[in-house]
Amino acid sequence: MAKPKLALIPATIGDKVYSILPSNGVGDFDFNRGSEATRINAQGLIEKVSSGENRLNYSLLDGEVVGCPSLLLEPQRTNLLQYSEQLSNWTNIQNVTVSDNDIISPDGTQNASKVNETTSNSIHRLFLNPTVTSAKHTYSIFLKKGTRSWVYLRLDGAQSEQRTWFDLENGVLGNVNSDHIASIENFGNGWYRCSVSIAGTTYDTTPLAILALSTENNVLSYAGGTDKYIYAWGAMLEEGSYPTSYIKTTSAAVTRVAETCNGSGDADTFNDSEGVLMVDASFLSDDLTLRYITLNSSNTANRIILAPTTTSNQIRCQLISSSVPQVELFHTVQDIKDNIKIAFKYKNNDFAFWVNGFEVGTDNSGTTSIGLNSLDFSNVGGAQPFYGNTKQLQYFDTALSDTELEQLTSWDSFRDMAQAQLYSIQ
Amino acid sequence: MSWGEIYNTSWWGVAIDTASSLGTKPDFFSGQFTMDVRSGGVEAKKCVADWTHETALKDLNN
Numbered sequence: 001m002a003k004p005k006l007a008l009i010p011a012t013i014g015d016k017v018y019s020i021l022p023s024n025g026v027g028d029f030d031f032n033r034g035s036e037a038t039r040i041n042a043q044g045l046i047e048k049v050s051s052g053e054n055r056l057n058y059s060l061l062d063g064e065v066v067g068c069p070s071l072l073l074e075p076q077r078t079n080l081l082q083y084s085e086q087l088s089n090w091t092n093i094q095n096v097t098v099s100d101n102d103i104i105s106p107d108g109t110q111n112a113s114k115v116n117e118t119t120s121n122s123i124h125r126l127f128l129n130p131t132v133t134s135a136k137h138t139y140s141i142f143l144k145k146g147t148r149s150w151v152y153l154r155l156d157g158a159q160s161e162q163r164t165w166f167d168l169e170n171g172v173l174g175n176v177n178s179d180h181i182a183s184i185e186n187f188g189n190g191w192y193r194c195s196v197s198i199a200g201t202t203y204d205t206t207p208l209a210i211l212a213l214s215t216e217n218n219v220l221s222y223a224g225g226t227d228k229y230i231y232a233w234g235a236m237l238e239e240g241s242y243p244t245s246y247i248k249t250t251s252a253a254v255t256r257v258a259e260t261c262n263g264s265g266d267a268d269t270f271n272d273s274e275g276v277l278m279v280d281a282s283f284l285s286d287d288l289t290l291r292y293i294t295l296n297s298s299n300t301a302n303r304i305i306l307a308p309t310t311t312s313n314q315i316r317c318q319l320i321s322s323s324v325p326q327v328e329l330f331h332t333v334q335d336i337k338d339n340i341k342i343a344f345k346y347k348n349n350d351f352a353f354w355v356n357g358f359e360v361g362t363d364n365s366g367t368t369s370i371g372l373n374s375l376d377f378s379n380v381g382g383a384q385p386f387y388g389n390t391k392q393l394q395y396f397d398t399a400l401s402d403t404e405l406e407q408l409t410s411w412d413s414f415r416d417m418a419q420a421q422l423y424s425i426q
Numbered sequence: 427m428s429w430g431e432i433y434n435t436s437w438w439g440v441a442i443d444t445a446s447s448l449g450t451k452p453d454f455f456s457g458q459f460t461m462d463v464r465s466g467g468v469e470a471k472k473c474v475a476d477w478t479h480e481t482a483l484k485d486l487n488n
Contacts, residue, residue: 001481004481007457007477009470009473009474009477010470011461011468011469011470011471011473011474012461012465012467012468012469012470013465013467013469014465014466016464016465018461018464018465019461020457020461020474020477020478021457022457023457023459023460023461024460025460025464028464042469042470056469056470068470068472068473068476068477069469069470069473392477412480
């Protein structure tokens, strides 16, 4: 196997994203995020990361950290809900009592709220109702069962009263509203992050963000019990079609600004004549938005692009030489939110696209790009930034053999492959 | 295959030998060290070590 000229294995936190190769630092990426953010740390806890520092994010499988961290790059998001961790401050509390700082939360401190029913024969709920822009929104909250294990979240879109139920005993969805995309993610220690996103394209500018207890799936109203409760922490309402990393609020909305990660390598790092660009990453969303990783000449005339397309779960590689597209190859994967190993080999009249151990496309005609001098998690100039989790990135300055490319884009075992894609093996 | 055989037949083993004779550090293995120095601390050292080890060992399969 040839030796990579540049290798990024996310392993450090700092104001750069440090590449292991080359060892002189030329391969380091310039990183920026002008606000605080949070990540899942090596202990599986949600942890604050200072402004300007990149995030090593650890994946959770069945509530436990698995494998090595990835570099998390996310778009700008604002948590529109005040008092995300002090739910007793919410302005609408109906037929429940809320006690803050009652139990250890997913950040490892005792700051989660206990939400206790009253005996009223009614709906047992609390909510905020901020006015938002007319756009897709996502409502998420961390929940843990107490003596109740069913809850529902309400977020209105095309209609009012759009509810989705969650089973906190088994960590599964109950009845999902037809205008909701819902998820439940195990954060360990009994905590689940439950989320609902608006599915359609009709929006409500006062969508509500309701958390309600329930006796079972699809039950709305009932006689409560003073010994019936759940735990809640980390509520978040954000504009967007999918949940992103948690943003803490107190008395006002808080914004986490977008991250940028560009500028790795130089003209000596990259070979214009031949090479391989390999990325092992997952995208945050299959939202049909162009999200580029490019090896480029600091202008759009010469570029190698790895990116999803506007077709669901489709990825492509493209090579442009002197402003003329030479090669464009496509492949559809099962889910671009799963980890994917992609490699693109380039050499005059010899181009190949490899995905997860298989050659999925070739082109035997075309010339290579010239003046390659920068590897970016974006298009040239920072446009169409990549948002996702990157496990590794490698660049080789020679065209690898098919055997090497198969090896480079494969896993060593079924277990490694399943774990990388966060599948439980039953 | 023994460690000595792995060392003698892999490119990284040769790289270490060659670099030692030249009084320099092989780029691949010093990568982790210099990243540590540049960054002020590598959090996931085991991940880097595993990747280095795995990538190096894969060479033997070809």
